[in-house]
Amino acid sequence: MFRFFVIFFYVFSCFHTSFLQGDEKKDKCVLIVGGAGFIGSHVNKMLNQAGYQTIVFDNLSRGNREAVQHGVFIKGDLANTELLDQVFTDYSIDAVMHFAALTEVGESVQNPLKYYVNNVVNTINLLEAMLRHQVNVFIFSSSAAIFGNPQEAYVTEEHPCNPINPYGQTKLMVEHILHDLSAASSLRFCCLRYFNAAGGDSEGLLKNYKAKESNFIPIVLRSLFKPNGVVTIFGTDYPTRDGTGVRDYVHVEDLGSAHILAMEKLFSGAPSNYYNLGNGQGFSVREVIATAEEVTGKKVNVIEGARRPGDPPFLVANSKKAYEELNWKPRYASLQDMIKHAWQALH
Numbered sequence: 001m002f003r004f005f006v007i008f009f010y011v012f013s014c015f016h017t018s019f020l021q022g023d024e025k026k027d028k029c030v031l032i033v034g035g036a037g038f039i040g041s042h043v044n045k046m047l048n049q050a051g052y053q054t055i056v057f058d059n060l061s062r063g064n065r066e067a068v069q070h071g072v073f074i075k076g077d078l079a080n081t082e083l084l085d086q087v088f089t090d091y092s093i094d095a096v097m098h099f100a101a102l103t104e105v106g107e108s109v110q111n112p113l114k115y116y117v118n119n120v121v122n123t124i125n126l127l128e129a130m131l132r133h134q135v136n137v138f139i140f141s142s143s144a145a146i147f148g149n150p151q152e153a154y155v156t157e158e159h160p161c162n163p164i165n166p167y168g169q170t171k172l173m174v175e176h177i178l179h180d181l182s183a184a185s186s187l188r189f190c191c192l193r194y195f196n197a198a199g200g201d202s203e204g205l206l207k208n209y210k211a212k213e214s215n216f217i218p219i220v221l222r223s224l225f226k227p228n229g230v231v232t233i234f235g236t237d238y239p240t241r242d243g244t245g246v247r248d249y250v251h252v253e254d255l256g257s258a259h260i261l262a263m264e265k266l267f268s269g270a271p272s273n274y275y276n277l278g279n280g281q282g283f284s285v286r287e288v289i290a291t292a293e294e295v296t297g298k299k300v301n302v303i304e305g306a307r308r309p310g311d312p313p314f315l316v317a318n319s320k321k322a323y324e325e326l327n328w329k330p331r332y333a334s335l336q337d338m339i340k341h342a343w344q345a346l347h
Contacts, residue, residue, distance in 0.1 A: 034100030036063025064209035078122035200345030235307035278317025
């Protein structure tokens, strides 16, 4: 009996030691604010697949409860500071990923205060709660909208920041707040500036629950569900390869991997930083439409319209910094993959 106990204790000790030493990072807990939204829900899934514990905090104003298929879900709003404190008290949180923003450019122009309150004031509430509970790792979902009209075709992190709408202003304001707060406290952050999030769950498990679309690929795909659905091409006389605007589309799972890499870099002691996230190759409006027809086997009804004010001919990310410092590289860089995954997420 004693011999059995010794053997059992030895095996258990080896297992326990192996578990801790093999991947201690996976004992960590991540609070995902806005984790019921499109990008947040995919990152939640990927974090759980990597072994992390997650807590999703979302008011469901734009997100969907069905998108939260992993971790603990808490319905709450960042305006509720008492609930925020309770969450940080009840759970041992190691890092926060913040996706809970309003993102409609047109709406931000029509109702700017709504955007400044939600995207800036509520983020301050979150940061204050983190400071009160000594949580010092923060990943922020920023945007290429902070740059405004591009002065160069391939936009680097050093590009001047001149937002042209309240949405972009709110993202830039939070970046400034993080910079100042990091200098004055132990908080370390990473701002990830997306270009055009695209694609969907490569496994086909998560669906696209968005009630309203602002990104071009899902707008094209959703038009195919309507008998009289049409897509407008705004501008056909740009100085590009086919006369239509060229944009950088980056797969949502590639965005997710960048979030995890950025968080782990901060866990290892790296300083605060900023990264542009895109696939580095642009696709034109006509190329998106042609590829959508190829993937779905359906004809997209098109209307050709005039250029929209402020739309640049060509806007693509230079993500060299993320490649070199995060060791990040898009896995799904082809337009076919992005549209295929976006299409299956709508079914």
